[in-house]
Amino acid sequence: MTRPFLEVDGLVVDYPVPHGTFRAVDNVSFTVARGETLGIVGESGCGKSTVARSIVRLLTPTAGRILVDGTDIARLNERQLRPLRSRIQMVFQDPYGSLDPHLSAQDIVAEPLRLRGVRSRNGRAAEAARLIDLVGLPSSALHRRPAEFSGGQRQRIGIARALASRPELLVCDEATSALDVSVQAQVLELLRQIQAETHLAYMIISHNLGVVRQLSRNIVVMSEGKVVESGATTDVLTSPRAQVTRALRRAALDPTTMRGRKPRAMVRAGTRPPEATAGDARPETAQEAAR
Template identity: 70%
Template sequence: MSATPFLSVTDLRVDYPIPGGVHRAVDDLSFTVERGGSLAIVGESGCGKSTVARSLVRLLKPTAGRIELDGVDLAPLSERRMRPLRHRVQMVFQDPYGSLDPHSTAQEIVAEPLRVAGVRDRAQRAKRAAELLDRVGLPTSALHRRPAEFSGGQRQRIGIARALASSPELLICDEATSALDVSVQAQVLRLLRELREESDLTFIVISHNLGVVREISSEIIVMRDGRLVESGPTERVLAAPAEPYTRALRRAALDPAAMRGRKPRSVVNTVSARDRGPSKGEAA
């Protein structure tokens, strides 16, 4: 075993320009992930999770800090130097609909990254795309259908197949199941868990839903206002959160109505405000 973690993020900082200054969305965030490991990033809406994800896939260039993948710092690389590395880190988005070309068939969508990666043989691309769509649980009849003809869960499977087409080493799922019904969410989670178990793919799962996190990640980091507030093994952090903020998130997650997304995010704010008061002997 090498002593270098597969992914090492150090003092990551992202400032967004806003009128009259900058908004610091990620503030000196550091964490590591082992190869084949799984890390969840949790925290309420606006805390900077997607900004971290966009930095890791280099959809944006961080303001400061290092993103070392196998010891190579991706953070300062130019677009040109990033290009040959892009396939290594892939992302599954919350709303695949927005990112799936409406005019292409499922098979074409999944074959496209293969073309970009230089697979010249069209038949070979089509065959690999069909295998990937099969792997994510879509029937053969799906191959020639277009995004509008699929359900949300099926579209998310296409998004996962497309991400896998690049043979990534790191897969980032940014609220990949949040838009789905609870039962469909469970099916997609099962697929992600299988993928994790059958390969040495490394996962980063971003979610505001601690139920989701518990299903697929062994490690967790909790973010608030761009900063890390707590980290450790998922079971330990969720069983005995040290931080009031994590306790509040956990309580919101245990509330079934909150799980269905019915409750506004003020649930967390209200509870954490209460938690900030004198200790109430909250059972961990």
């Protein structure tokens, strides 16, 4: 059997809290094969983003292994990570917050090309234009700034920027949650087309099972930091074993949750906002992660 592109084995992430630590991710394991899509689904606060941030090494996990093509990146330092960063890219929930407001779309997409070593300015501009076209934006988009785009268009720029690094895995953390249902469907369709053409692997993370099921061959269901169910999407959907999966399935069938709103009942009481400080799990800057 060929080795999967990504193997996460026994991942643990503890965040420091006033009287000790809070285990946000507890012994999570899964694999992502080359060119395939793994969905990660679970209620708000169950640890999905913490898993994503560990994989792109925006934070250092407390324990466990993260094997990228066989190399464990879980404990590598920034210098050791640099040559590997391009292999896994992330698309964030809030494209506005993650795009530099002062740069044109073309410059935003060209930036990773510079880091990738594309020396010629014209070469970078041409490649950025190609990627902007690939994500379905008109050439008139090239010189506009993030504020001059709609949410769905901004998300396309975020995807184009991620693709500029020529990643082998794209981690989409609630990448379509802020979008209207129809725009969400367009972005998901774009991801599907890109995968068909490039053999890129995806991790699609959402609290919305309806979004995850559309692209994912396999899914992992998380609850309170743990994997409660995993397997082929069709199997998990037809005969869900975990209570959480059944609740997510019900929510996915309810059209009001398709707008990316989190049903109140799913917001775990007492969860902390992700922007609270992490000590053990050292967060690094998004800029560093992009290198």
